[in-house]
Amino acid sequence: MTDLVPDRWLTFDGLTNARDLGGLPLEGGGRVRPGVLLRTESLEDLSPGDVARLTGDLGVVQVLDLRKDEELVVYGAGALAEAGITVHRLSFIPDTGRALPELGEDTDPMVGHYLGYLGDRAVNVVSGVRRVAERETGATLVHCAAGKDRTGVLVALISSAVGVAREDVVADYALSATRIEALFRRWTAGRGEPMPPEEDLDRHRPRAEIMQTFLELLDERHGGPVQWLLDNGLTEDELVRLRTRLRDDDPA
Template sequence: MTDLVPDRWLTFDGLANARDVGGLPLEGGGRVRPGVLLRTESLEALSPGDVARLTGELGVVQVLDLRKDEELVASGPGALADAGITVHRLSLIPETGRGLPELGADTDPMVGHYLAYLGDRAANVVTGVRRIAERETGATIVHCAAGKDRTGVLVALISSAVGVPRDEVVADYVLSATRIEALFRRWTTGRGEPMPTTADLDRHRPRAEVMQTFLELLDERHGGPVQWLRDNGLTDDELARLRSRLRPAA
């Protein structure tokens, strides 16, 4: 029987960049278990129907919010928090004093930002992975503002740790590029502002070479994503539980 590629996109009234990490292929066969880890942009625009579907049909039990405090003040914690769902605040960017690593002049600046998430907020990154691993049931949403950079880095680490091939990790990251126009249309409409130009929109689109370079630098400097997680406090038992949660039963 053909292993059909699942449609991982999720459609909601108040989200433009929502998808299930479940369905990504795994090394050696099989796919990431669906309904465990969802990735989205910020949640303040969810409709009552969205909230009912997320908490009911999709079984969301916790949210990992990767935004800064100032983003929370501007946009609010989101409708799931108002509905009583547990929200873990795990900002990946310091409020002040952020320093970017030195990289070659030819390296995309976004790679430096991604490495800085790990350098500045290693404890929060590992805590995010741990929160997913420790849940025995229910789904987790991970989000930032647009669901592409901070969310993309955390999901890339998790996907790598459970055995998603590198090219598929990168391809999942790039998928958010198809939703940039929809994201900005929702934001600008809400604020009564004009849409950015095509060139400005393109600058916000995730590019494969950024994630590829970021992961290659993790390989060179830290022995890869899994070793980085271990070196920063994730235990072998927690790693095993993460894999058990996201990999299908043997």
């Protein structure tokens, strides 16, 4: 497994869990192209400088917002929307009526939630992948609330589809665990609330085995992440465009 930390984290005034997918190693050589797909938490705390950097140096031209409608009402669309950047609303969770799959007692409940995204909102999941594939220039920013679960699932599917090795897909997902405490410190300070106790923070930290199990279940039940995408509406041409957009098979 490659060291995934250096040079991929992005520092902003109003974001804590922000990084570029670019730099992840590809099976057989090459890396994911930088400046194409960024992953973050929600955008309501962006400073004017953050907006200028995202829309300028980093070239963000569209946002994929995976939050529920009620989250949008409470926290707003964020400053990128106010700056005129196109925001695609692609909620991964229905507001009512979730039916999570049954799993063994030893399986972490979050695995069921991740499978639930695919069962409840397959159209939105595939649309998120399609939006990344169809952009010929500029960067896409994908976010949910904390940038770890809904965002983690979409990024894992995209990473798998373009040829990132399974162990590196899992390791990238787990990187968000290192930002949970800082994320909650920023949120609670801004709202004048106390920090949650350590055991509550632990429950929010993504763990590698959750994503590993989720992807293994996709292998067993659907033939893998790529086959799930194709079975749910992604076309072969779109898959080729996604790979062309994100793969740098001969990085300098």
